[in-house]
Amino acid sequence: xxxxxxxxxxxxxxxxxxxxxxxxxxxxxxxxxxxxxxxxxxxxxxxxxxxxxxxxxxxxxxxxxxxxxxxxxxxxxxxxxxxxxxxxxxxxxxxxxxxxxxxxxxxxxxxxxxxxxxxxxxxxxxxxxxxxxxxxxxxxxxxxxxxxxxxxxxxxxxxxxxxxxxxxxxxxxxxxxxxxxxxxxxxxxxxxxxxxxxxxxxxxxxxxxxxxxxxxxxxxxxxxxxxxxxxxxxxxxxxxxxxxxxxxxxxxxxxxxxxxxxxxxxxxxxxxxxxxxxxxxxxxxxxxxxxxxxxxxxxxxxxxxxxxxxxxxxxxxxxxxxxxxxxxxxxxxxxxxxxxxxxxxxxxxxxxxxxxxxxxxxxxxxxxxxx
Amino acid sequence: xxxxxxxxxxxxxxxxxxxxxxxxxxxxxxxxxxxxxxxxxxxxxxxxxxxxxxxxxxxxxxxxxxxxxxxxxxxxxxxxxxxxxxxxxxxxxxxxxxxxxxxxxxxxxxxxxxxxxxxxxxxxxxxxxxxxxxxxxxxxxxxxxxxxxxxxxxxxxxxxxxxxxxxxxxxxxxxxxxxxxxxxxxxxxxxxxxxxxxxxxxxxxxxxxxxxxxxxxxxxxxxxxxxxxxxxxxxxxxxxxxxxxxxxxxxxxxxxxxxxxxxxxxxxxxxxxxxxxxxxxxxxxxxxxxxxxxxxxxxxxxxxxxxxxxxxxxxxxxxxxxxxxxxxxxxxxxxxxxxxxxxxxxxxxxxxxxxxxxxxxxxxxxxxxxxxxxxxxxxxxxxxxxxxxxxxxxxxxxxxxxxxxxxxxxxxxxxxxxxxxxxxxxxxxxxxxxxxxxxxxxxxxxxxxxxxxxxxxxxxxxxxxx
Numbered sequence: 001x002x003x004x005x006x007x008x009x010x011x012x013x014x015x016x017x018x019x020x021x022x023x024x025x026x027x028x029x030x031x032x033x034x035x036x037x038x039x040x041x042x043x044x045x046x047x048x049x050x051x052x053x054x055x056x057x058x059x060x061x062x063x064x065x066x067x068x069x070x071x072x073x074x075x076x077x078x079x080x081x082x083x084x085x086x087x088x089x090x091x092x093x094x095x096x097x098x099x100x101x102x103x104x105x106x107x108x109x110x111x112x113x114x115x116x117x118x119x120x121x122x123x124x125x126x127x128x129x130x131x132x133x134x135x136x137x138x139x140x141x142x143x144x145x146x147x148x149x150x151x152x153x154x155x156x157x158x159x160x161x162x163x164x165x166x167x168x169x170x171x172x173x174x175x176x177x178x179x180x181x182x183x184x185x186x187x188x189x190x191x192x193x194x195x196x197x198x199x200x201x202x203x204x205x206x207x208x209x210x211x212x213x214x215x216x217x218x219x220x221x222x223x224x225x226x227x228x229x230x231x232x233x234x235x236x237x238x239x240x241x242x243x244x245x246x247x248x249x250x251x252x253x254x255x256x257x258x259x260x261x262x263x264x265x266x267x268x269x270x271x272x273x274x275x276x277x278x279x280x281x282x283x284x285x286x287x288x289x290x291x292x293x294x295x296x297x298x299x300x301x302x303x304x305x306x307x308x309x310x311x312x313x314x315x316x317x318x319x320x321x322x323x324x325x326x327x328x329x330x331x332x333x334x335x336x337x338x339x340x341x342x343x344x345x346x347x348x349x350x351x352x353x354x355x356x357x358x359x360x361x362x363x364x365x366x367x368x369x370x371x
Numbered sequence: 372x373x374x375x376x377x378x379x380x381x382x383x384x385x386x387x388x389x390x391x392x393x394x395x396x397x398x399x400x401x402x403x404x405x406x407x408x409x410x411x412x413x414x415x416x417x418x419x420x421x422x423x424x425x426x427x428x429x430x431x432x433x434x435x436x437x438x439x440x441x442x443x444x445x446x447x448x449x450x451x452x453x454x455x456x457x458x459x460x461x462x463x464x465x466x467x468x469x470x471x472x473x474x475x476x477x478x479x480x481x482x483x484x485x486x487x488x489x490x491x492x493x494x495x496x497x498x499x500x501x502x503x504x505x506x507x508x509x510x511x512x513x514x515x516x517x518x519x520x521x522x523x524x525x526x527x528x529x530x531x532x533x534x535x536x537x538x539x540x541x542x543x544x545x546x547x548x549x550x551x552x553x554x555x556x557x558x559x560x561x562x563x564x565x566x567x568x569x570x571x572x573x574x575x576x577x578x579x580x581x582x583x584x585x586x587x588x589x590x591x592x593x594x595x596x597x598x599x600x601x602x603x604x605x606x607x608x609x610x611x612x613x614x615x616x617x618x619x620x621x622x623x624x625x626x627x628x629x630x631x632x633x634x635x636x637x638x639x640x641x642x643x644x645x646x647x648x649x650x651x652x653x654x655x656x657x658x659x660x661x662x663x664x665x666x667x668x669x670x671x672x673x674x675x676x677x678x679x680x681x682x683x684x685x686x687x688x689x690x691x692x693x694x695x696x697x698x699x700x701x702x703x704x705x706x707x708x709x710x711x712x713x714x715x716x717x718x719x720x721x722x723x724x725x726x727x728x729x730x731x732x733x734x735x736x737x738x739x740x741x742x743x744x745x746x747x748x749x750x751x752x753x754x755x756x757x758x759x760x761x762x763x764x765x766x767x768x769x770x771x772x773x774x775x776x777x778x779x780x781x782x783x784x785x786x787x788x789x790x791x792x793x794x795x796x797x798x799x800x801x802x803x804x805x806x807x808x809x810x811x812x813x814x815x816x817x818x819x820x821x822x823x824x825x826x827x828x829x830x831x832x833x834x835x836x837x
Contacts, residue, residue, distance in 0.1 A: 013756065014756070014759075017756065017759045017760060017763060018759065020763050021759060021762055021763055021766065024763065024766035024767055024769075024770060025766060027770055028766055028769050028770050028773060031770065031773045031774060031777060032773055032796065034777065035773065035776065035777045035780060035792065035796070036789065036793075038777070038780060038781065039780055039789050039792055040789065042780070043787070043789075086419075089419055093422070125411065125414045125415070128414070128415055129414065129415075129417075132417060132419070132420065136419055157415060187563070188561065188562075188563075189559075189560060189561050189562055189563040190563065191428070191429055191430070191431065191559075191560035191561065192429065192560065192561050194428055194429075195427055195428050195429040195560075198427065198428050199427075237428075240428050323492045327490065354490075357488075357490050358490050360488060361487075361488050361489055361490040364487070364488055
């Protein structure tokens, strides 16, 4: 009998169950108490932080608007530093005030020192948090500090954060460190790399040093120590940032990497984003390619080269075996103006039903057909 | 009573006790694991970081697919909430799955839809698409009208119409937080191996909704809704976080999940089953493991989707019956994964757990109650011992429930009122006094009806807005 000695000796069963009940009761009571106290504390903290944010916002806006003396009590507690840094980051994002003045506030109030100290913490979560805050401050003086951290930091999450922080204040030397850091570590996603290199380009542009980006891209073209993925993402970023000067380099890459579809696709896409006519040769070669990925990418951006040759190259692509090539070829022709539309109208009578439907859709896209 | 029979009953009951302790210990362990994982997660994802995604290139465009069948009461609020999302590039594809009410008509009127002749590449199996509409006011709102074919069918049609590389499936009675998409898709942009992410689903009942946005989170009013609110918090915060940590997440809720479109197309889209959400995730694991594709399926704890839960017992039992049938069907469909080392930790742990605890659990639990009563009737169980054991079960359940509510408060602080938290704790304590047994019974019945494909008529309520 359960609890009477058949399975377990009765005294053992009783004592075990009673002990378990005591322990569970204690744990549940403590959890409950902790929940209540935590809730009260957290709500109070939240209210205090909101009040601080309001207060700092008012003071800083007054200071930045009137250009007078900064009448601000120096922050002391972590909550005060958090609130002040949040307000500064928010004001920098608004772009209404000069970044330099906000940075000056961060230095005067020792907020930068506070987060620098935190970035040396033994807890990687604290280091991560501190680097993120410092990154948003965009202080160019911290470049050397970030480079130093990169050489010693082992945690990949923190490393990625430092690379991000460095990308926003990048110079010639930092760019090399970033490329090395991204190549050495576990490969991050292409989107992340593109994001980092877009930040780098923006940062270099601010100081008129975009040439450094192109020089490095040229230098690493044959460097096998740099992963091709990184090179490809640098090209994508150049396209996204509209770096017109990079087109000759992209053509060079396109010709060099004949066997590597992803690289050639990146070059076509970047040239397409920039929209430079000097890259039309690459786009036309993409349209002629046997590789459907190159054809589809080139078809997507071919409207940037609205000449007769491109239009003629797009025409057979309306019958391509790949759906995406067909539809993009049709879209590009529609965007090319009268020359493209003329081809579409001729082909609208095609025997191929799919071509007919695609063209009809493209010619009517966005226009209400019936209610 | 026959001596042999009583011996066997005692042995079975002892095994059921072992089962009870193992399952509760696993839940307790999950609570600790989840607390650690979510704490780490929330510490590394700040609001500032999320905001940078809005202005930069660190995102992938997404198509939100909303299957709608007789959703005239809720569809406007859902679509309006989706139109308010903060995301740089997205489209909403509402699939009207042959509704018999005025779902399509009201969408046409509210969002000024016009018909377009769009060419769709049909890659997945679904009923024919009759018409495609686009909104004149919101060019990123597309409405697909098709013959009725069920939820999976509607989702497949939506995927075929979708233009972007990521797809997000959400229920027509759900409301997303404005930043939910940014948070749910962030990992796709940052990690090349992520193929699917699921966000947390919370109970909408009781919350204050204004202009398609949840502006105040409150505990529901009715008891039946409160029980479900606790269940959702526990299920998502403890369960799914822990499974995600162990790389064995087998469920991403149909109410809110984000997937890579190419990989969903590669496995043939959604399968026609009542548990299409779980089935898709299980097949994603299978496909990636079989083809040696490096992949990650992750539960992300901060993108929030609010969903309406049943407000009456009948609808609730019908829903749980359907969920359980879906679970059993998915497991049966991919049964070769069970304890199969070639599927790694998914086959050895996740699939094993879902089979023996989630699918067969209700049966074991019901058997436990039955034998407990039999042993008591036949005088083989001490009444006081039975009572004390019952107290243990309740206290342990309370620990797990209050622990989950605590995680929720420590990390999200969503319920601003202490009263709401206490209310949830109370229902967490009361859950084992009847509610759990009712759900167990229904799930046990569903275990024997797994071949049924019907959804049952669902009762929808208008989302109350202030």
